[in-house]
Amino acid sequence: MAHNPDDAALVGRCLGGDNAAFDKLISRYKRQVFSVIYRMVRNPADAEDLAQDTFIKAFRALSSYDPKFPFITWLFKIAHNTAIDHLRSNKAQVLSLDIEESPLQDECFDQTLMDSIDALSDKSMIDKALATLPPVYREILALRHQQEFSYSEISEALGIPEGTVKIRLFRARNLMKEKMLTLGYPGP
Amino acid sequence: MNCHQAYEALQGLIDNSLNKKELVEIKTHVRNCPACKAEYRALKMVAEGLDRMPLYETSPGFNKEVFRRLGLEYKPQRRPAWQSLAMAAGLSLSVFWLTALAAALPTLLMGAKAYKLTQWLHHPELILPSFQSAILKSGLAAYQTLGFAAKVAGWLLKSSALPTQMAVAGLLALVLVFITMRFFRPQTSL
Ligand SMILES: [Zn+2]
Numbered sequence: 001m002a003h004n005p006d007d008a009a010l011v012g013r014c015l016g017g018d019n020a021a022f023d024k025l026i027s028r029y030k031r032q033v034f035s036v037i038y039r040m041v042r043n044p045a046d047a048e049d050l051a052q053d054t055f056i057k058a059f060r061a062l063s064s065y066d067p068k069f070p071f072i073t074w075l076f077k078i079a080h081n082t083a084i085d086h087l088r089s090n091k092a093q094v095l096s097l098d099i100e101e102s103p104l105q106d107e108c109f110d111q112t113l114m115d116s117i118d119a120l121s122d123k124s125m126i127d128k129a130l131a132t133l134p135p136v137y138r139e140i141l142a143l144r145h146q147q148e149f150s151y152s153e154i155s156e157a158l159g160i161p162e163g164t165v166k167i168r169l170f171r172a173r174n175l176m177k178e179k180m181l182t183l184g185y186p187g188p
Numbered sequence: 189m190n191c192h193q194a195y196e197a198l199q200g201l202i203d204n205s206l207n208k209k210e211l212v213e214i215k216t217h218v219r220n221c222p223a224c225k226a227e228y229r230a231l232k233m234v235a236e237g238l239d240r241m242p243l244y245e246t247s248p249g250f251n252k253e254v255f256r257r258l259g260l261e262y263k264p265q266r267r268p269a270w271q272s273l274a275m276a277a278g279l280s281l282s283v284f285w286l287t288a289l290a291a292a293l294p295t296l297l298m299g300a301k302a303y304k305l306t307q308w309l310h311h312p313e314l315i316l317p318s319f320q321s322a323i324l325k326s327g328l329a330a331y332q333t334l335g336f337a338a339k340v341a342g343w344l345l346k347s348s349a350l351p352t353q354m355a356v357a358g359l360l361a362l363v364l365v366f367i368t369m370r371f372f373r374p375q376t377s378l
Contacts, residue, residue: 019255019260019261019263020263023251023255023262023263023264026250026251026254027251030246030250030251031243031244031245031246032243034244034245034246034250035241035242035243035244038244039241044244047244048246048247048250051246051250052250052253052254052257055254056254056257056258059254059258124237125237126237126238126240126241141238141241142241144203144238145235145238145239145241146238146239146241146243150205151203151205166196166199169199169203170195170196170199173199173202173231173234173235173238174231176234176237176238177230177231177233177234180233180234180237181230
């Protein structure tokens with residue numbers, strides 16, 4: 001996982017009133033935060049707002065950050081809660097948020113929203129298959145495969161036990177596999 | 189290991205999270221079970237596709253907007269253009285002068301020696317043409333400057349702040365230019 005050992009020092013400088021240190025932390029992690037949130041909400045403008053919300057909440061809660069843990073998992077915990085709150089406020093998607101055992105239900109998703117995003121994102125098979133997954137599955141796949149978080153780091157960031165991390169991750173990958181095979185991947 | 193147990197181990201294999209014993213068990217099973225081999229291939233294909241998920245860029249004003257929403261004044265990290273320019277100028281000047289001094293060192297030492305031989309006269313310009321006198325004087329001045337420059341260089345190397353080093357090196361270069369121009373003025377008037 002890409003985290004930086006001097007994050008804690010930067011947080012210390014922020015707490016001492018050095019706002020330039022916070023500017024550095026934003027620059028360091030904004031792409032990662034934005035990318036994972038975008039995977040979840042699939043709307044670039046919302047994702048940008050929510051990524052900003054994440055850093056604003058982080059700044060206000062900096063004194064509660066424990067430097068024993070990586071700053072980025074703490075930051076992703078805030079990003080996760082911010083994105084989930086946003087999705088919960090969106091009635092069309094709330095059903096698909098948190099039920100591990102529920103079967104995949106395509107009608108849970110806001111099709112118009114997804115269609116409009118499809119025009120912006122690339123049309124690769126992975127993206128098409130990802131688009132059919134519930135947000136929490138898209139999130140855990142991004143944390144594991146894009147951010148290269150370990151099970152324990154995901155557990156820390158999402159506030160769920162490692163056992164649940166494995167169940168969710170394995171289900172997400174199995175769903176991806178089924179979707180991609182349905183879509184004809186890897187193709188003739 | 190049966191196929192049911194292999195299901196979780198296959199995922200662990202994808203995530204590189206198995207210990208040695210588990211690794212041997214799942215590899216043995218996959219070798220002998222076409223169904224699990226196919227399952228592993230499919231999962232691996234998915235994982236490799238997911239590993240290529242791109243990172244997305246935020247809009248250019250992202251940091252500034254966060255600061256604005258926090259009610260904080262935003263000062264960009266980038267150093268102002270004039271500072272970068274001054275640093276670049278200082279650096280190139282000091283590199284130029286250090287190189288020039290090193291190249292001219294033997295000549296300068298000879299000049300200084302010659303000056304010492306003739307210093308009993310106190311006023312070489314009385315018996316020498318003015319340009320030769322000026323060259324001798326500048327030789328000695330350069331000799332002394334070199335000693336001073338060595339001291340300054342030592343101090344600069346000990347000082348850790350790069351902007352300070354650059355600023356002083358730039359200043360030194362300007363001083364050297366000034367001194368040289370003064371010493372060579374008699375020649376230009378010839
Ligand atoms: Zn098997």
